[in-house]
Amino acid sequence: MKKMIFGVSLQFISDFDVCTFCNLILYLCCLKKESSRNSIMKKIIYSVALAASGLGMVSCNEKLNIAAPYKDITVVYGMLDIADTAHYIRIQKAYMDENQSAIDMAKVADSNFYRALEVTMKEINAAGTVRSIISLSKVDLAKEGFRKDSGVFFNTPNYAYKFKYPLSADNRYRIVIRNTNTGNVDSAETDIINNTGSYNVFGLTEWIFSGSLVSFSQIQSDAGKLRQSEYSAHVPANSGDAELLVRFNWIDSNTATGTSVRRSADYTGFGYKSSMSTPLPTTFGLVSTNKDIFDFLKSAIGPAGPNQYRYMDSLDMILYAAGVEYRRFKDLNGFKGGLTADEIKPLYTNIKGKDVMGLLSTRAFAARYQIGFGPETKDSLSNGSITKELNIRFK
DSSP: OOEEEOOOOOOOTTTOOTTTTOSSOSOOEEEEEOOSTTOOEEEEEOOOOOOOBOOOOOEEOOOEETTSOOOOEEEEEEEEETTOSSEEEEEEEEEEESSSOHHHHHTOGGGTSOSSEEEEEEEEOTTSOEEEEEEOEEEETTTTTOOOOOSSSOOSSOEEEEEOOOOOTTSEEEEEEEETTTOOEEEEEEOOOOOOSOTTTSEEGGGGSTTOOBOOOOSBOTTSOBOEEEEEEEOOTTEEEEEEEEEEEEEEEETTTTEEEEEEEEEOOOEESSOOOSSOOSEEEEEEEHHHHHHHHHHHHOOOOTTEEEEEEEEEEEEEEEEHHHHHHHHHHTOOOOOOTTEEOOOEEOOBSSSEEEEEEEEEEEEEEEEOBOHHHHHHHHHSTTTGGGOEEOO
């Protein structure tokens, strides 16, 4: 039985944490299953921890034949965020084994990490001159304070390569990975998205007015069409993708037991108002139907139990921007469709080298916190047909 396996973690841009290596990513896919007594179940599990994007050489790896002889395939994912003081790059291996179960291999950390890698990051200025060379150290993310969820895959140790260095949006950064056992050298390059500037440079126009309140009270217009909430977004010029996260904050209170628990739920249903080119224009619209927002809250919060009230005080809005390579990666790998029996479709990668795939990326975010609700929105959340059973209250 032949299996190919990577190690795993998936999230969206907004869910990304440089230490959990986040979320968009090489999709999971399964090849066909043959159901006869002597059948072979050919399963491919992609595990990646990715995040947002950067610029680099564009390429697609060749199709991978599941019946090919054993070989290591290096998988690299990293997100560079100018706001972080510590940066983490995930480097793992994929391989084939004719004798072991993929599920068994998923439980063994040694099957997913290299023992002998030299990893450096080069800082390169606009003239192409290398300004600094930073060595990355191998660390266990659990000891860094980022524990991996338990499940089918191993959760300890959970290695990554770390460096602490102040990034600059004026420079580019090139990772160089050398396998000291094989001599193979892999590399990738990214620019950096800047997170500085006013809200009309990076943020939402609506944030500029300090007293502005969120309003999404009406579900339908008089003509019966679904009403939309729209925001005018501004991102740095080298952004390839963007996402708006709206975090609803409330206190779950039970008057019978006297318990109060602070909770939150993240809504990421805003999409582009129109089709977007790559790189993004610096200003564009993000829209969501109000009904989608109410439906999300109904699902995320759930009906209130006896003596249970949800005191909703505010929401936070976070605008994430990712680089051009991230957008290309998502567009190419996000398609759905069937696969032929013994191969998988080409996967986008900006990592250069032999038997390597993945993405080196950049992202940044701008945010405004503790935004209040308009009076009509409060009334709709408390008494509207979709969310009335949630027992939402406002102090």
